[in-house]
Amino acid sequence: MKSIKNLGLCLTSAAALGMAASAASAAEFDGTITLGAAVSLTGKYSTNGGHTKNGYDLAVERVNSMGGVEVGDKTYRIEVKYYDDESTPARGAQLAERLIKQDGVKYVLGPYSSGMTKAMAPVTEKYEVPMVEANGASRSLFTQGYEYLFAVLSTSEQYLASAVDLRAELAEKEGEKPSDMTVGGAFENDPFSQDIRAGVLADAEGYGMEMVIDDKLPPEINDMSSTLIKAKAKNPDLFVVSGHSKGAALAIRQMADMQVNVPMLAMTHCDAAQIIQKFGSDAEYTLCASQWAPSLSYSDDYLGKASEFAADFEAEYDYAPPYQAAESAAAVLVYVDAFERAGSLEPKAVRDALAETDLMTFYGPVRFDETGKNVAKPMVLYQVQDGEYVVVAPTKWAAADVRYPIPPWSERK
């Protein structure tokens, strides 16, 4: 009995607080739009979950301080209701259900990682609640026929395909045939990295390049020397690694230790693994796939230029924004744009407005195809040059030429 009484007390006080909060905001706004989000604040994704939340928060704060969202003739402030999904997909699905059924949330922001998004999408789809997500890049999310799922980021098979293109471009420049090039790859055995592998494989095949190494790294990897010994033996012209932060860190660490020489090295998650800060000169020449770079010339009305977003973010959170934060902020902007164009808060109307999004943001252009993925924004490729990330591909936005080939370890430092 006592616990029921306590629960009653909790509910009353929560309601009172809620009323107080809405009363305070009513002075400036006609109401509040609540976006629901389950992000990983604890567990193995907690770093990137934190980036996601910071990105959402910065964009929300900016939109509110600039007058909120105008829907029809009313202005609303937006807020985000967060839950911690503990980095476990089952918990994410539960929380999606809870956000929609219990909290009455009508619009959902995505969680961090493809796996979590995969767990939550069926729930939002079931209740016909739109989800704009910024951190689920897996290809398989967009083959299910979901109608309420929209992703602002480039999908995973595009991540390292640009490295293969660059390799082919360089081969031609040197008067060699792209089909004579060989590619070695080590991809973690998870859906995301396997998508990346599929993209690399398809692109390499397109150029007629041979895959001489094709390893699947175990998710609980602590040592990749057997793969690197293969790289030593077969000397691929391009070596690609995708294994989230730990794969990136381990590859740089062990390639330097074992002095594995490859002319070109490309990987994902360089900035999440902080390879420049942690490995210094060992990280030089590494090509890194990225959704976004602060040096790109995109801009929008809310967050300004990409570089301005980066500066504001750093001022607020004391670290440079990784692309995970940028794309999360962009997801909020996509919602704001859709609310305003829909002129209604009806989830179906918002969903239809989302489907017709054609928006320029500081993060890049956003336009969804019928499966809900953003087809307007290309991936960029950085290279670590003198301790800085410099955009080297696609050549259209390149700030500098790619440094190639990587000199052997014996000549470095």
Added chain:
Amino acid sequence: MENLLLIFEAPALGVQLVVEGILLGAIFALAAYGMALVWGVMNIINIVQGEWVILGGFVALGVSQAGAPELLGIPAAAVVLFAIGWLCYRLVIFRIVDRDLFTSILATFGLSILLQQLMNELFGSDVRTLDPGLGTWFMMGGMVSISQVKVLGFVLAGVIAVALTLFMRNSRMGQAIRATAQDARAARILGIDTDRVYAFTYGLNAAICGAAGALVVMAFTIHPYQGLIYTVRSFTIVVVAGLGNLPGVIASAFGLGVAEQFAGFTLGAEYQNAFVFLLLVAILISRNMLLQRQRKYLK
């Protein structure tokens, strides 16, 4: 298959694989000593083993961040982990010493989850590594590279094995540990403070793991959720070697390391773990068959 042929064409690759395997095995051996000890003396399967390793890595990181030389992290991790292990025994482990194996597995499993989350809270979930400033040796015209920090791990594994053996044989505490392992009740009757023996044993285990962890952070990478690798490897090694068999632990750790490298090279990294576990099953089955034959003979 193609990769297998490659080893015959370029024997240096085979040498490199064996070297890497043995050096990796040395670090696994360090993590496994303590597990064998705790299992043998206290009858506890210590699932939290891997977390002690990772925690040792974080201690070493902290030591280097405080400005001390990196290599000082190894003894520092051992000392700090000894204290934490002792404390952990006084708080939790002493309650499960006399219980059945299942209780100890559950309790230490719970501890491992708790520690993972604590480390995540304290140090963040980033992947961390530490450059000890040691270099790499080259042999056979640069085809074989030997990372010096891994050699340090190998040497340390040897030194600790010898020290542990001498300690068990000659010191009062070592003798008390052996007596307790043989029969705790009899040891108590003879005036041995078994509670203290247990606490020391558990602290010693954590200390060795901590030293291993300091090496792991220097040779590889760590993050709060990586402990399971070391728990599972230690378990495999101890099961193959048998309890209280230190040379066996070393041999099976080296075997495991080399087997992993060759499996990763020839079959691909995805089969590295699968191969090791198949090997474990094969060893257990063959051992069981051998024992059965002996039993028949005795009849």
